Amino acid sequence: xxxxxxxxxxxxxxxxxxFADETFVVAVSGGADSLALALALAxxxxxxxxxxxxxxxxxxxxxxxxxxxxxxxxxxxxxxGHDFELALGRGENIRGEKGSLEQAARVARYDFLKNTAxxxxxxxxxxxxxxxxxxxxxxxxxxxxxxxxxxxGMRPVRILTEQTRPDTSPAKAVENQYSESKIQNPKxxxxxxxxxLSWAKREDTERFCHDLAIExxxxxxxxxxxxxxxxxxxxxxxxxxxxxPKIVETLANTANLLREEFEELEKIRERNFSENENGxxxxxxxxNLASGARxxxxxxxxxxxxxxxxxxxxxxxxxxxxxxxxxxxxxxIELPGNxxxxxxxxxLEIKSGAKN
Amino acid sequence: xxxxxxxxxxxxxxxxxxFADETFVVAVSGGADSLALALALAxxxxxxxxxxxxxxxxxxxxxxxxxxxxxxxxxxxxxxGHDFELALGRGENIRGEKGSLEQAARVARYDFLKNTAxxxxxxxxxxxxxxxxxxxxxxxxxxxxxxxxxxxGMRPVRILTEQTRPDTSPAKAVENQYSESKIQNPKxxxxxxxxxLSWAKREDTERFCHDLAIExxxxxxxxxxxxxxxxxxxxxxxxxxxxxPKIVETLANTANLLREEFEELEKIRERNFSENENGxxxxxxxxNLASGARxxxxxxxxxxxxxxxxxxxxxxxxxxxxxxxxxxxxxxIELPGNxxxxxxxxxLEIKSGAKN
Numbered sequence: 239x240x241x242x243x244x245x246x247x248x249x250x251x252x253x254x255x256x257f258a259d260e261t262f263v264v265a266v267s268g269g270a271d272s273l274a275l276a277l278a279l280a281x282x283x284x285x286x287x288x289x290x291x292x293x294x295x296x297x298x299x300x301x302x303x304x305x306x307x308x309x310x311x312x313x314x315x316x317x318x319g320h321d322f323e324l325a326l327g328r329g330e331n332i333r334g335e336k337g338s339l340e341q342a343a344r345v346a347r348y349d350f351l352k353n354t355a356x357x358x359x360x361x362x363x364x365x366x367x368x369x370x371x372x373x374x375x376x377x378x379x380x381x382x383x384x385x386x387x388x389x390x391g392m393r394p395v396r397i398l399t400e401q402t403r404p405d406t407s408p409a410k411a412v413e414n415q416y417s418e419s420k421i422q423n424p425k426x427x428x429x430x431x432x433x434x435l436s437w438a439k440r441e442d443t444e445r446f447c448h449d450l451a452i453e454x455x456x457x458x459x460x461x462x463x464x465x466x467x468x469x470x471x472x473x474x475x476x477x478x479x480x481x482x483p484k485i486v487e488t489l490a491n492t493a494n495l496l497r498e499e500f501e502e503l504e505k506i507r508e509r510n511f512s513e514n515e516n517g518x519x520x521x522x523x524x525x526n527l528a529s530g531a532r533x534x535x536x537x538x539x540x541x542x543x544x545x546x547x548x549x550x551x552x553x554x555x556x557x558x559x560x561x562x563x564x565x566x567x568x569x570x571i572e573l574p575g576n577x578x579x580x581x582x583x584x585x586l587e588i589k590s591g592a593k594n
Numbered sequence: 595x596x597x598x599x600x601x602x603x604x605x606x607x608x609x610x611x612x613f614a615d616e617t618f619v620v621a622v623s624g625g626a627d628s629l630a631l632a633l634a635l636a637x638x639x640x641x642x643x644x645x646x647x648x649x650x651x652x653x654x655x656x657x658x659x660x661x662x663x664x665x666x667x668x669x670x671x672x673x674x675g676h677d678f679e680l681a682l683g684r685g686e687n688i689r690g691e692k693g694s695l696e697q698a699a700r701v702a703r704y705d706f707l708k709n710t711a712x713x714x715x716x717x718x719x720x721x722x723x724x725x726x727x728x729x730x731x732x733x734x735x736x737x738x739x740x741x742x743x744x745x746x747g748m749r750p751v752r753i754l755t756e757q758t759r760p761d762t763s764p765a766k767a768v769e770n771q772y773s774e775s776k777i778q779n780p781k782x783x784x785x786x787x788x789x790x791l792s793w794a795k796r797e798d799t800e801r802f803c804h805d806l807a808i809e810x811x812x813x814x815x816x817x818x819x820x821x822x823x824x825x826x827x828x829x830x831x832x833x834x835x836x837x838x839p840k841i842v843e844t845l846a847n848t849a850n851l852l853r854e855e856f857e858e859l860e861k862i863r864e865r866n867f868s869e870n871e872n873g874x875x876x877x878x879x880x881x882n883l884a885s886g887a888r889x890x891x892x893x894x895x896x897x898x899x900x901x902x903x904x905x906x907x908x909x910x911x912x913x914x915x916x917x918x919x920x921x922x923x924x925x926x927i928e929l930p931g932n933x934x935x936x937x938x939x940x941x942l943e944i945k946s947g948a949k950n
Binding site: 380381382383385386389466469470473474477478481482484485488489491492495496499500502503506 | 741830833844845851852862
């Protein structure tokens with residue numbers, strides 16, 4: 239077994255992923271990273287180490303004309319040759335300038351991956367992010383000054399969509415249909431898994447493709463230095479490598495370290511919040527929380543104050559979050575049941591609405 | 595009043611520093627940063643905004659022959675011209691290669707500054723670190739992979755030496771002499787203050803000197819690209835400025851942000867430690883602490899276990915700290931009173947010594 243394949247299997251165990259009876263969507267662009275991932279998975283399937291259904295998903299952004307179509311054709315041929323099912327998506331009218339174009343393309347691609355995973359009832363979408371992606375993202379966010387959250391590295395596993403997978407066992411299906419329970423089994427959520435992130439570098443994926451005599455595609459956008467990420471990859475990282483030959487590992491480790499520290503701090507802050515709350519939430523402390531934790535705190539607070547969460551949507555929580563983050567005071571958010579949330583004296587409070 | 599001077603006065607107020615009846619040591623190399631600081635202080639003294647005694651301290655590292663001596667002569671003339679007292683130090687036989695030479699020079703310089711401040715009974719040593727120094731240090735440590743502590747920025751104020759200043763009031767002098775109290779008045783400690791760190795960039799100090807028609811010295815070591823910090827200043831930062839024109843401010847702010855977050859986490863960890871301790875300290879959690887917090891935890895633990903801290907020196911705490919950080923197990927640290935500290939099962943424990 240090739241070292242690359244063996245490393246992937248080790249990581250698969252470490253991440254506690256299933257070995258049989260599940261479907262995984264594999265995001266494949268045609269570049270070295272995603273081809274290496276798909277090739278190693280095909281090998282593990284052939285050796286019956288993984289008895290899983292893998293569906294390759296390719297998204298044609300339609301941004302580079304004939305070249306985009308050639309990528310699609312290339313991935314189609316690859317899946318035929320390696321006995322993969324294929325799900326194809328095509329971007330229509332993705333527009334934007336430089337960074338925002340990249341962002342718009344990313345959103346369209348992830349929507350496609352989510353929808354594909356949901357319709358296949360897949361356990362997870364696998365993406366081929368490497369340590370290099372981790373290091374590049376860290377540098378992008380550092381240079382932009384994105385603050386603490388942006389310096390926290392990507393995780394190898396996160397929840398892709400809160401949408402639960404319909405359970406296929408008949409008894410449970412009925413239970414799900416009628417259950418009022420708000421607690422969802424996290425196992426039923428679709429995950430985003432990055433099985434190369436913790437150990438593979440770009441040179442590893444390229445070498446693996448080369449060892450298997452598999453040609454991979456180059457994204458010509460990767461040659462366009464106008465793209466910020468590409469300049470980081472082609473100009474900044476090589477310079478940093480002069481300072482430290484292991485700069486990619488160093489930056490990726492730093493991003494992981496920072497994520498761990500902040501997640502710990504975040505948990506403590508969230509916990510202290512629900513304990514200290516009396517008669518209002520402190521705006522300053524709310525601002526210190528990351529968005530996920532802030533929304534959990536807000537929901538718990540609304541539930542305590544109103545008795546339940548009836549009639550409350552994500553849009554109410556988002557509106558309150560915006561109120562917290564805005565510099566203006568005096569604005570109020572109306573809630574169902576004739577209550578309003580107001581910001582005053584550095585605190586968030588719930589009051590009776592003016593209409594009664 | 596020049597903007598630079600006004601900004602310094604604002605920062606002086608913000609840092610809650612005294613305006614009269616105290617002595618400050620001003621570290622001056624002869625470069626733009628330290629000359630700008632000394633010039634602004636001289637102006638504030640002349641305007642009677644600050645009624646303080648300022649003593650310029652210059653350390654001649656003796657590393658660049660005639661040039662070092664010329665720097666010394668330059669600073670001597672500067673102090674005469676601007677009515678400063680001068681304390682001079684000279685390095686003897688500072689040796690080392692590149693980074694370690696820089697480090698050895700720094701240690702010798704700080705020893706000199708400490709001794710000068712102690713003998714003058716000064717309130718603080720002032721250094722002219724700017725946002726650029728903050729940004730460069732951040733990048734150095736990021737590239738080296740120094741972990742969380744190294745990414746936390748320098749503080750505008752820290753304690754330089756735990757050595758207390760002899761109190762000059764006779765009653766208190768007696769009290770100090772005989773007091774057994776371990777609680778020391780932080781006001782009596784000598785501080786290291788960096789009054790330019792939060793707001794001044796190198797271009798500001800250079801412009802201020804230029805506006806006052808004051809020549810400043812260039813350290814020829816700053817031209818030697820073999821020095822890592824100099825390469826960061828001359829090669830890396832200009833490249834990063836192409837990505838973000840405000841890169842110095844961005845990196846300095848990031849370093850501050852990370853410091854604040856980690857100090858908060860550190861405090862929580864230290865607090866939780868003394869609460870959770872029962873029958874041993876967890877090695878893993880001890881490793882997570884920064885050195886200062888770790889030593890405080892160890893001291894508190896030793897005091898609880900032994901009843902007091904009698905006979906325990908810094909060297910015992912350092913030895914235990916080394917035991918915590920080393921990968922080996924089985925080693926023991928002997929304490930006065932026939933007790934030993936051992937590492938076993940991931941925990942640190944105190945046992946009776948073998949000699950009884």
